[in-house]
Amino acid sequence: MAYSFPEEVLELVLSFLRSDRDRNAVSLVCWSWYEIERWCRHRLFIGNCYAVSPEIVIRRFPEVRAVEMKGKPHFADFNLVPEGWGGYVQPWIRAMAASYPSLEEIRLKRMVVTDESLDLIARSFKYFKVLVLSSCEGFTTDGLASIAANCRNLREIDLRESEVEDLSGHWLSHFPDNCTSLVSLNMSCLGSEVSFPALERLVGRCPSLRTLQLNRAVPLEKLPNLLHRAPQLVEFGTGAYSAEIRPDIYSNVAEAFSVCKQLRGLSGFWDVVPAYIPAMYSACAGITSLDLIYAAIQSPDLVKLISLCPRLQCLWVLDYIEDAGLEALAASCKDLQELRVFPSDPFEAEANVALTEQGLVSVSEGCPKLQSVLYFCRQMSNAALITIARNRPEMVRFRLCIIEPQAPDYLTLEPLDTGFGAIVENCKQLRRLSMSGLLTDRVFEYIGKHAKKLEMLSIAFAGDSDMGLDHVLSGCDSLRKLEIRDCPFGDKALLANAAKLETMRSLWMSSCLVSYGACKLLAQKMPRLNVEVIDERGHPNSRPETCPVEKLYIYRTVAGRRVDMPDFIWTMDKDAGNPEAFVSNGAVEMVGDA
Amino acid sequence: MSMPQEHDYIGLSEPLPSEKSSDKTTAAAAASNVERNGVFSLKETELRLGLPGSEAPERKGGVGIGIGIGIGVSLFGKDESKCVKSGAKRGFSDAINGAGKWGLSINGGSEVDLGQKGGVNVSAVKREIPPLEERKNEAAAAANTAPASKAQVVGWPPIRSFRKNTLATNTPKKDDVGGNSGTGTSCLYVKVSMDGAPYLRKIDLKTYCSYTEISSALEKMFSCFTIGQCGQGLAAKENISESHLMDLLHGSEYVLTYEDKDGDWMLVGDVPWEMFTDSCRRLRIMKGSDAIGLAPRTMQKCKSQN
Numbered sequence: 042m043a044y045s046f047p048e049e050v051l052e053l054v055l056s057f058l059r060s061d062r063d064r065n066a067v068s069l070v071c072w073s074w075y076e077i078e079r080w081c082r083h084r085l086f087i088g089n090c091y092a093v094s095p096e097i098v099i100r101r102f103p104e105v106r107a108v109e110m111k112g113k114p115h116f117a118d119f120n121l122v123p124e125g126w127g128g129y130v131q132p133w134i135r136a137m138a139a140s141y142p143s144l145e146e147i148r149l150k151r152m153v154v155t156d157e158s159l160d161l162i163a164r165s166f167k168y169f170k171v172l173v174l175s176s177c178e179g180f181t182t183d184g185l186a187s188i189a190a191n192c193r194n195l196r197e198i199d200l201r202e203s204e205v206e207d208l209s210g211h212w213l214s215h216f217p218d219n220c221t222s223l224v225s226l227n228m229s230c231l232g233s234e235v236s237f238p239a240l241e242r243l244v245g246r247c248p249s250l251r252t253l254q255l256n257r258a259v260p261l262e263k264l265p266n267l268l269h270r271a272p273q274l275v276e277f278g279t280g281a282y283s284a285e286i287r288p289d290i291y292s293n294v295a296e297a298f299s300v301c302k303q304l305r306g307l308s309g310f311w312d313v314v315p316a317y318i319p320a321m322y323s324a325c326a327g328i329t330s331l332d333l334i335y336a337a338i339q340s341p342d343l344v345k346l347i348s349l350c351p352r353l354q355c356l357w358v359l360d361y362i363e364d365a366g367l368e369a370l371a372a373s374c375k376d377l378q379e380l381r382v383f384p385s386d387p388f389e390a391e392a393n394v395a396l397t398e399q400g401l402v403s404v405s406e407g408c409p410k411l412q413s414v415l416y417f418c419r420q421m422s423n424a425a426l427i428t429i430a431r432n433r434p435e436m437v438r439f440r441l442c443i444i445e446p447q448a449p450d451y452l453t454l455e456p457l458d459t460g461f462g463a464i465v466e467n468c469k470q471l472r473r474l475s476m477s478g479l480l481t482d483r484v485f486e487y488i489g490k491h492a493k494k495l496e497m498l499s500i501a502f503a504g505d506s507d508m509g510l511d512h513v514l515s516g517c518d519s520l521r522k523l524e525i526r527d528c529p530f531g532d533k534a535l536l537a538n539a540a541k542l543e544t545m546r547s548l549w550m551s552s553c554l555v556s557y558g559a560c561k562l563l564a565q566k567m568p569r570l571n572v573e574v575i576d577e578r579g580h581p582n583s584r585p586e587t588c589p590v591e592k593l594y595i596y597r598t599v600a601g602r603r604v605d606m607p608d609f610i611w612t613m614d615k616d617a618g619n620p621e622a623f624v625s626n627g628a629v630e631m632v633g634d635a
Numbered sequence: 636m637s638m639p640q641e642h643d644y645i646g647l648s649e650p651l652p653s654e655k656s657s658d659k660t661t662a663a664a665a666a667s668n669v670e671r672n673g674v675f676s677l678k679e680t681e682l683r684l685g686l687p688g689s690e691a692p693e694r695k696g697g698v699g700i701g702i703g704i705g706i707g708v709s710l711f712g713k714d715e716s717k718c719v720k721s722g723a724k725r726g727f728s729d730a731i732n733g734a735g736k737w738g739l740s741i742n743g744g745s746e747v748d749l750g751q752k753g754g755v756n757v758s759a760v761k762r763e764i765p766p767l768e769e770r771k772n773e774a775a776a777a778a779n780t781a782p783a784s785k786a787q788v789v790g791w792p793p794i795r796s797f798r799k800n801t802l803a804t805n806t807p808k809k810d811d812v813g814g815n816s817g818t819g820t821s822c823l824y825v826k827v828s829m830d831g832a833p834y835l836r837k838i839d840l841k842t843y844c845s846y847t848e849i850s851s852a853l854e855k856m857f858s859c860f861t862i863g864q865c866g867q868g869l870a871a872k873e874n875i876s877e878s879h880l881m882d883l884l885h886g887s888e889y890v891l892t893y894e895d896k897d898g899d900w901m902l903v904g905d906v907p908w909e910m911f912t913d914s915c916r917r918l919r920i921m922k923g924s925d926a927i928g929l930a931p932r933t934m935q936k937c938k939s940q941n
């Protein structure tokens with residue numbers, strides 16, 4: 042009996058599968074499904090650029106049109122990863138230029154991108170449409186000019202928070218006059234002034250432009266010119282939101298905002314002059330997303346603004362909002378899903394604003410759809426955390442940063458174990474958690490026991506012993522990314538849970554107690570992990586084996602050790618040394634003395 | 636065995652000043668000790684197991700803590716290196732309680748070397764939790780003596796430097812907001828490159844107070860390139876000799892330059908320090924020969940700014 046299901050039908054069915062997880066599952070069914078799937082996978086997500094090599098990717102997926110890739114560990118955002126670590130995109134671009142002529146989209150995060158890479162992209166991919174560089178670095182505005190000049194069908198160029206060497210604003214003028222395809226332009230991270238007439242013309246000739254995020258150098262008075270040319274904008278980021286206080290400027294800006302009936306997202310607002318805030322009121326009724334993290338707007342003005350935005354779903358704001366402003370938010374914005382509150386003065390021990398745990402509690406009480414929180418504050422209590430957890434059991438992302446490391450519950454002076462314990466116990470869908478404050482091994486016990494859907498965990502200055510790490514590694518079934526700094530976690534828990542590491546994307550540990558010897562052992566035991574020791578004090582061989590390494594980055598890979606490391610990073614050897622040595626070191630013992 | 640008497644090991648009898656000292660957190664911590672115990676404590680001079688920095692609040696680059704005689708003196712008052720923030724608040728009695736509880740035992744001898752370079756920021760502090768009463772006292776004592784501005788821990792609070800740099804130039808001055816006096820903007824990361832070095836570094840300008848500080852920090856940071864300590868890719872530097880290094884250190888081989896807000900490259904050191912930190916966007920350690928043209932431009936620029 043020959044049962045054959047026409048390939049074309051299967052391919053059609055598979056085309057409805059968008060999620061990588063589903064596609065990966067499909068490819069495991071049988072060889073013919075594997076073959077069919079790989080020929081019709083057009084979108085790739087590579088969470089760690091070193092987990093796989095360009096050659097392997099290209100060999101398996103020959104028809105890729107969109108690639109999304111991430112490079113440096115998350116803690117690179119906080120300067121914990123030394124410069125020169127890696128994350129170079131050039132080898133990928135070279136390989137893809139040769140094999141993916143129809144590539145349309147490239148999205149990169151925390152990678153090093155050079156002008157050479159940008160130029161290669163611009164010249165190699167005839168149908169190139171989307172370039173998103175999130176927190177990338179290594180390129181200049183010359184590279185952007187090449188993209189602008191050569192990509193005939195460019196739809197999206199988004200440089201969010203990248204570090205660009207800003208040679209001049211001239212790059213924008215490289216968009217040819219017949220370029221009308223732009224849908225999204227985010228140049229907010231750039232410093233230089235672009236030619237305003239060129240920008241005006243570009244905006245005017247792109248009827249599908251939906252997202253326009255200007256940089257600080259674009260003055261407020263010029264905003265009406267742009268908004269009038271793009272009344273269809275959905276997302277708009279202003280430049281500097283300040284000007285002399287003049288009625289004509291004010292009325293022009295106000296009128297321009299009123300013309301844009303589709304506006305849903307606003308951002309920018311550098312150097313805010315409060316008198317001009319009401320000029321945007323006409324847009325507020327429809328606003329679902331507001332990013333004010335560069336705007337030093339004081340609480341009363343914020344309260345007024347927010348009370349006009351009943352449909353707000355996402356708010357990013359500085360702690361100038363204070364508890365009073367957050368109460369107003371809770372009262373006005375019942376659709377709120379995401380809140381991020383950043384510190385206006387993070388390095389001062391004393392609070393400069395009246396923002397406490399109470400603000401977050403209010404929002405958790407008043408906003409039934411709240412599921413994503415990033416909150417910086419200076420005091421927290423277990424009681425508050427328990428209240429928040431009970432109010433919002435559907436919380437998905439919870440990141441709390443109490444500015445003082447190891448700050449206890451300010452009411453009882455106890456650790457915040459029970460508070461965070463309540464979070465993981467009540468919020469069963471929690472996928473991301475960042476903790477701070479005084480925390481003992483107990484909190485990790487709770488996490489290991491309850492946080493079964495947790496995918497990413499960030500820990501700092503917490504825990505007492507290896508038991509803490511052991512709870513997490515043995516209990517968190519869905520854990521993919523674990524990043525730890527300044528915790529007394531050492532060899533035992535790591536070696537006892539070595540197999541777990543292969544089920545995760547990566548583990549970062551810095552200023553912990555993992556010894557060089559343990560790193561070597563781990564690498565020998567787990568050949569499919571890259572165990573990278575980062576140590577700027579010189580080769581670990583120059584210190585005793587028991588000496589803890591400065592930083593450690595472990596990730597699973599099928600590509601073997603990488604070859605582009607600087608000289609303060611060593612990948613541990615995977616050649617099995619003496620297998621006896623591993624057991625006889627006693628490192629296999631479970632940490633069971635609690 | 637009874638709790639060791641806290642006494643003046645070396646015979647210095649003057650207690651530390653009990654007033655707040657601005658950025659000498661160890662002095663402040665010691666002061667808290669003075670307030671509670673009335674005695675100058677030299678617990679730090681005791682030989683102890685545990686990583687340096689685990690109990691003592693400060694680690695001097697190049698010196699292992701907890702060894703030898705006379706260290707106690709240098710810990711208090713001389714050292715200006717950054718303090719581990721988390722250590723600062725803890726009272727010393729707490730430190731002693733905590734010392735024995737590390738999950739991992741380390742040979743006593745090895746951690747001497749850990750203090751070598753300031754790079755290891757092993758500020759993980761383990762402690763048992765004393766009863767509420769004691770904690771309150773400790774918190775009160777700490778609160779009394781907390782310095783006006785804390786020394787910073789690398790990468791904490793976890794704010795992206797991109798945002799930090801932008802905030803630094805954006806937030807209003809403290810007096811406008813009517814808040815307390817403070818240091819205002821507190822962090823400014825700039826990239827530092829060196830001609831011939833394979834990768835660049837980032838430093839926070841706000842952690843330095845003077846040109847000499849930044850100069851010595853940079854020398855330490857980049858010395859590995861000049862003496863070929865790092866393994867690969869420095870073929871050009873293979874012939875570096877002792878004297879070459881001395882030239883570097885004496886500043887005759889390389890000069891330190893910076894790019895200012897206007898995009899011009901200037902020699903470091905010509906303008907007052909505050910003006911420098913306000914306008915510096917990037918640093919470059921340039922070969923002396925390349926920097927010859929800078930001096931006249933610096934002069935011109937100063938003239939045009941006046």
